[in-house]
Amino acid sequence: MALYAELHRHLGGSVVPRVLWRFFQRNRTDLTSQFGQYEEFEDFYTRPRNSLAEYLELHTLVESVQNNETLPYFIYRLMRGAYIFENLAYLELRYTPYFRTPEDLSQTQRIDHMAQIVQTVGQASRLQEYPIITSQILCMHSRLPYEVNRAIVDLAIQMPEYICGIDVAGGDSLYGDRLEEFVSLYAFARAHNVKTTGHLYETVQGCHPELLPYLMRIGHGIQIPLQFPELLPAIADRKQCLEVCPTTYFKTGTLSEIQQLKVVFDRCFDAGVDIAICTDNAGLHNVRLPFEYENLLTHDIIDFEQLRTCQVNAFRHAFAWPLNQEPSSILQSALRTEGKPVVPIS
Numbered sequence: 001m002a003l004y005a006e007l008h009r010h011l012g013g014s015v016v017p018r019v020l021w022r023f024f025q026r027n028r029t030d031l032t033s034q035f036g037q038y039e040e041f042e043d044f045y046t047r048p049r050n051s052l053a054e055y056l057e058l059h060t061l062v063e064s065v066q067n068n069e070t071l072p073y074f075i076y077r078l079m080r081g082a083y084i085f086e087n088l089a090y091l092e093l094r095y096t097p098y099f100r101t102p103e104d105l106s107q108t109q110r111i112d113h114m115a116q117i118v119q120t121v122g123q124a125s126r127l128q129e130y131p132i133i134t135s136q137i138l139c140m141h142s143r144l145p146y147e148v149n150r151a152i153v154d155l156a157i158q159m160p161e162y163i164c165g166i167d168v169a170g171g172d173s174l175y176g177d178r179l180e181e182f183v184s185l186y187a188f189a190r191a192h193n194v195k196t197t198g199h200l201y202e203t204v205q206g207c208h209p210e211l212l213p214y215l216m217r218i219g220h221g222i223q224i225p226l227q228f229p230e231l232l233p234a235i236a237d238r239k240q241c242l243e244v245c246p247t248t249y250f251k252t253g254t255l256s257e258i259q260q261l262k263v264v265f266d267r268c269f270d271a272g273v274d275i276a277i278c279t280d281n282a283g284l285h286n287v288r289l290p291f292e293y294e295n296l297l298t299h300d301i302i303d304f305e306q307l308r309t310c311q312v313n314a315f316r317h318a319f320a321w322p323l324n325q326e327p328s329s330i331l332q333s334a335l336r337t338e339g340k341p342v343v344p345i346s
């Protein structure tokens with residue numbers, strides 16, 4: 001089977017509706033009482049929203065039940081699904097650790113509690129029975145004060161065994177007034193060899209060129225080829241990769257026609273800008289990575305060769321993939337030894 005790398009998946013949005021429903025039934029019936037049965041809940045949870053802001057509200061529902069005690073439950077099911085149904089060999093999981101700490105603690109106490117959350121997520125995602133290489137991306141957040149975001153970067157510097165990079169999330173229209181702050185945080189992270197991505201150029205309100213030079217990958221970035229194609233040569237020169245998450249743009253009302261994505265892919269391929277195809281919120285969308293691939297093929301947005309290129313890009317731009325080649329290259333090397341004596345696996 002082909003093995004894939006997933007670079008952009010949120011811990012909150014990764015919970016598939018049925019797992020969340022079962023969790024609510026067992027632990028939080030107050031959250032299921034408004035729904036008659038599961039199908040109503042699934043419809044509510046996965047239906048398209050009018051805006052990115054409205055869509056992001058759903059994250060708070062999941063965040064409210066993900067804490068140090070419950071995270072292993074959700075992560076076990078996430079890893080199991082990713083291994084069995086998505087053929088993932090590599091997964092970068094992103095989230096804001098502060099939002100998984102107890103709300104009744106002070107800001108300082110919550111900051112202190114974040115390291116425990118990182119450790120819990122790290123340990124829960126390393127499963128012998130579903131072996132996937134994983135690492136964490138910590139998301140700074142546009143709704144959090146500087147002190148918390150700075151503590152998130154500090155944590156990324158201090159815990160490289162679990163954390164491979166930082167991000168900024170929470171709606172790209174909200175960074176505008178605080179650009180200097182985020183530029184300084186990214187510059188600080190880069191100075192300490194922390195790898196960087198950031199939700200940017202996702203919507204037309206989120207186009208902030210000042211942040212671009214600090215990012216090694218761009219979370220979404222689709223407005224660059226769509227609205228500002230003149231920026232593409234510089235993106236190619238900096239070898240920045242776009243993390244394109246096709247289903248998201250239709251759930252948030254950012255795009256209305258899937259053909260708009262053909263412009264994104266065509267202009268990036270023409271300019272030599274790498275794209276990795278990702279899910280963003282596979283649970284919230286109820287769309288797993290192989291179906292993102294298939295959707296793009298069946299709508300003629302990309303062809304098989306371009307898909308293959310994007311799949312290899314995901315491994316090439318991974319922050320913590322430990323090998324110098326992706327899985328299919330390893331298998332190709334094994335095939336080339338055909339005819340030579342095979343060493344049996346003992």
Ligand SMILES: [Zn+2]
Binds near residue numbers: 008010199
């Ligand atoms: Zn995202």
